[in-house]
Amino acid sequence: MxxxxxxxxxxxxxxxxxxxxVMTDGNTIKKLDVKMRMAMLGxxxxxxxxxANNQTTLCGGHWRMxxxxxxxxxLITFVNPVIKLSGKKISHTHGCLSLKxxxxxxxxxxxxxxxxxxxEPWGSRGxxxxxxxxxxxxxxxxxxxxGILINKKQKELI
Numbered sequence: 509m510x511x512x513x514x515x516x517x518x519x520x521x522x523x524x525x526x527x528x529x530v531m532t533d534g535n536t537i538k539k540l541d542v543k544m545r546m547a548m549l550g551x552x553x554x555x556x557x558x559x560a561n562n563q564t565t566l567c568g569g570h571w572r573m574x575x576x577x578x579x580x581x582x583l584i585t586f587v588n589p590v591i592k593l594s595g596k597k598i599s600h601t602h603g604c605l606s607l608k609x610x611x612x613x614x615x616x617x618x619x620x621x622x623x624x625x626x627x628e629p630w631g632s633r634g635x636x637x638x639x640x641x642x643x644x645x646x647x648x649x650x651x652x653x654x655g656i657l658i659n660k661k662q663k664e665l666i
Contacts, residue, residue, distance in 0.1 A: 560652035574649035
């Protein structure tokens, strides 16, 4: 495990299992949302555009939840997210807080994400549509929740 500005970030060995714990307790959602947002706004500000709960040790790191930065929505949190992929596939190279190198992968250019929390502003409920780079961020964070890292699905190492 490594730390970036005091936030513990899991290594790849710790991320290789799918997170199945669905969040239903409003108090847990609120506490975790605040901690995830603080991590994104504080110590990880300069590095992270997305952060999955299982990348951290926050509240045990075993909940289906992630936060991301969006140009349209600002800092947004998704609880128990489900995605629908669409559009064409595009190649994109990027890194991950949990890995040291950058990897090139194929991603769908569009994604719809459904989030089921009822606790505003403690997460976002409803359907959201992202394209381009933000669709890649959604897919990357969902991969974390599903136990997949970009180095395991790489097209080629950069």
